[in-house]
Amino acid sequence: MNRIFRVNMKDLTCKIEEVPEAWAGHGGRGLTSNIVAAEVPPTCHPLGPNNKLVFAPGLLTGTPAAQSGRMSAGAKSPLTGGIKESNAGGTSAQQFAKLGIKAMIIEDQPEAGKWYELHVNNNGVTFHDASALKGVQNFDVIAAMEEKYNPKIGVCTIGIPGEERLLSANISVKDSDHKIRSHGRGGLGAVMGSKGIKVITIDDSAGKRVTIADPEKFRAAAKIFAKAMLDHPVTGEGLPIYGTNVLINILNEAGGLPPKNFRYGQCEHHDKVSGETMHDVIASRGGSTKHGCHAGCIIQCSQVYVDENKEYITSGFEYETVWGLGINCMIESLDDCARIDNAMDNIGIDSIEGAVLLGVAMEAGVLPWGDGKEALRIMNEEIGKATPLGRILGNGTKSVGDAYGLTRVPIVKGQGIPAYDPRSVKGIGITYATSTMGADHTAGYAIATNILQVGGHIDPLQKEGQVELSRNLSIATAAIDSCGMCIFIAFPALDIPECLPALIDMINARYDISLDGDDVVALGKSILKTEKAFNDAAGFTNADDRLPEFFELETVSPHNAIWDFSPAEIDEFWNF
Amino acid sequence: MKITVKLFAIFRNDRFKIEDRDYPNETTVGDVLTSLDIDGPELGVALINGRHVTKETVVTEGQTLALFPKVGGG
Numbered sequence: 233m234n235r236i237f238r239v240n241m242k243d244l245t246c247k248i249e250e251v252p253e254a255w256a257g258h259g260g261r262g263l264t265s266n267i268v269a270a271e272v273p274p275t276c277h278p279l280g281p282n283n284k285l286v287f288a289p290g291l292l293t294g295t296p297a298a299q300s301g302r303m304s305a306g307a308k309s310p311l312t313g314g315i316k317e318s319n320a321g322g323t324s325a326q327q328f329a330k331l332g333i334k335a336m337i338i339e340d341q342p343e344a345g346k347w348y349e350l351h352v353n354n355n356g357v358t359f360h361d362a363s364a365l366k367g368v369q370n371f372d373v374i375a376a377m378e379e380k381y382n383p384k385i386g387v388c389t390i391g392i393p394g395e396e397r398l399l400s401a402n403i404s405v406k407d408s409d410h411k412i413r414s415h416g417r418g419g420l421g422a423v424m425g426s427k428g429i430k431v432i433t434i435d436d437s438a439g440k441r442v443t444i445a446d447p448e449k450f451r452a453a454a455k456i457f458a459k460a461m462l463d464h465p466v467t468g469e470g471l472p473i474y475g476t477n478v479l480i481n482i483l484n485e486a487g488g489l490p491p492k493n494f495r496y497g498q499c500e501h502h503d504k505v506s507g508e509t510m511h512d513v514i515a516s517r518g519g520s521t522k523h524g525c526h527a528g529c530i531i532q533c534s535q536v537y538v539d540e541n542k543e544y545i546t547s548g549f550e551y552e553t554v555w556g557l558g559i560n561c562m563i564e565s566l567d568d569c570a571r572i573d574n575a576m577d578n579i580g581i582d583s584i585e586g587a588v589l590l591g592v593a594m595e596a597g598v599l600p601w602g603d604g605k606e607a608l609r610i611m612n613e614e615i616g617k618a619t620p621l622g623r624i625l626g627n628g629t630k631s632v633g634d635a636y637g638l639t640r641v642p643i644v645k646g647q648g649i650p651a652y653d654p655r656s657v658k659g660i661g662i663t664y665a666t667s668t669m670g671a672d673h674t675a676g677y678a679i680a681t682n683i684l685q686v687g688g689h690i691d692p693l694q695k696e697g698q699v700e701l702s703r704n705l706s707i708a709t710a711a712i713d714s715c716g717m718c719i720f721i722a723f724p725a726l727d728i729p730e731c732l733p734a735l736i737d738m739i740n741a742r743y744d745i746s747l748d749g750d751d752v753v754a755l756g757k758s759i760l761k762t763e764k765a766f767n768d769a770a771g772f773t774n775a776d777d778r779l780p781e782f783f784e785l786e787t788v789s790p791h792n793a794i795w796d797f798s799p800a801e802i803d804e805f806w807n808f
Numbered sequence: 809m810k811i812t813v814k815l816f817a818i819f820r821n822d823r824f825k826i827e828d829r830d831y832p833n834e835t836t837v838g839d840v841l842t843s844l845d846i847d848g849p850e851l852g853v854a855l856i857n858g859r860h861v862t863k864e865t866v867v868t869e870g871q872t873l874a875l876f877p878k879v880g881g882g
Binding site for chain 2: 476498
């Protein structure tokens with residue numbers, strides 16, 4: 233991967249550039265964040281001409297390394313006002329890697345009202361009028377592009393919310409089953425819409441296999457790495473059988489599963505939407521309990537959820553989405569939740585932001601708690617069509633809270649808080665508060681150590697050790713996100729000593745370099761500091777690294793836990 | 809004494825979801841695992857009343873013990 237495609241949407245050109253020395257050792261999140269930090273004025277309007285949308289596959293993407301097919305997308309986020317990286321499965325990352333594209337940087341914007349398809353192939357990018365696709369939602373866009381080209385064409389698309397620059401809009405990426413994975417968080421779909429891009433198509437037919445400097449060393453390391461994935465009970469057994477939704481029951485038992493817009497820590501009807509129940513429903517209907525989000529995934533945590541007639545309802549139906557709809561919004565029907573998840577894929581909004589904003593809308597009385605049918609209508613007919621109500625809702629959790637004058641608005645830096653109550657799982661609260669991305673559980677997944685007892689155990693209700701835990705996980709995650717790796721490799725990496733060295737060996741063998749563990753930690757630290765510097769320059773201060781006040785005012789059952797970190801204690805996160 | 813045992817994920821296979829069970833006084837979490845034919849290393853998380861406990865923890869009358877294999881997600 234030695235080329236950068238620099239696309240300008242004002243003059244509709246694509247320049248192919250060499251990779252500057254400073255970016256050569258970066259990939260994925262490290263690369264998108266470094267490019268955004270170097271080239272985007274931090275104070276620019278995220279929907280204006282000075283923002284840039286960057287796509288970058290990871291350092292190991294395109295190789296036979298298991299779990300390495302994730303694509304990072306980055307920009308200044310219109311939802312948070314800070315830097316954003318959001319990574320997704322699907323086919324686009326491996327297609328970019330095959331074409332030797334280390335990054336695609338999209339700059340500027342065309343005159344309002346113009347819509348384009350960007351067609352990426354080995355020769356660069358061509359620009360095609362896409363006005364006929366305006367107003368078309370994602371699944372139909374994918375079908376139209378497959379019809380125009382062939383079933384293997386790569387597709388990244390936005391629905392109407394993205395066209396209308398709603399802040400919960402995501403970028404949808406076609407997977408190998410013609411369905412959708414998402415660059416979900418932070419409103420990157422609105423950035424794509426602001427640049428007049430309806431769809432990006434990728435033809436990798438003239439691409440080449442990624443070269444590996446030392447194939448023998450790579451093969452040996454890849455084997456150890458894959459074995460660690462299969463040997464660890466979480467990645468080898470729990471995730472493939474139950475998917476990420478296995479977390480519903482354990483978070484409920486531990487008192488960290490927040491129903492009804494973060495009112496309580498447990499939910500009576502949890503088992504109706506649990507991973508165990510979902511597994512049984514899918515298996516009894518003849519759906520698929522295993523599914524990978526990209527070629528080369530051996531964990532297979534995804535699934536295909538079908539109805540009683542074995543017709544597709546949704547896939548990639550994750551814990552956070554099921555929590556958001558089934559627990560946070562009290563929608564007890566798993567089928568209803570699945571249909572809403574599919575609607576969010578189709579219209580193209582982040583399924584975490586979508587479910588969190590819906591909870592606040594229920595708090596506001598826009599619709600009744602638990603009303604799955606009305607929630608589905610709102611997705612399709614209001615947010616999906618960007619009606620006036622749809623705009624208030626579709627601009628995210630903060631927008632709904634502001635519009636209705638509410639105080640129980642679960643956000644950090646404008647982004648909705650997912651799935652784990654920070655009062656009763658304090659480590660994740662530190663991650664929510666400090667993440668450069670806004671509230672983001674993946675940024676430093678303290679659930680592993682607080683709840684799941686992976687990588688040791690720190691009592692979720694005590695304050696001691698949480699800042700250090702969150703900091704260490706956040707540094708490691710920034711590095712993992714740069715490899716194109718699925719974040720779930722962290723489970724074996726925390727427990728199996730051979731796993732992380734094998735990952736580093738693969739990078740070394742791929743590029744003929746000699747990184748060690750300290751270099752990887754240094755990489756993670758430098759990415760976080762780069763992102764923080766961008767946010768500081770955009771106007772963020774320590775006061776933005778805080779949870780909403782209601783977590784300090786209301787205890788959460790059953791442990792009567794409260795958010796009790798002082799500002800100085802939280803700020804220790806950045807002491808590295 | 810009676811305790812309530814809740815099982816999750818693959819621990820439910822060929823066993824049960826929830827059961828009130830009789831055990832002698834001074835029974836530990838490890839003893840309950842043995843009685844259910846679950847090997848110690850298979851245990852991911854044990855919770856009593858929502859708090860993490862170890863295999864050595866003694867269970868007392870009326871408590872609810874939740875047992876999970878190693879699971880994860882996110």
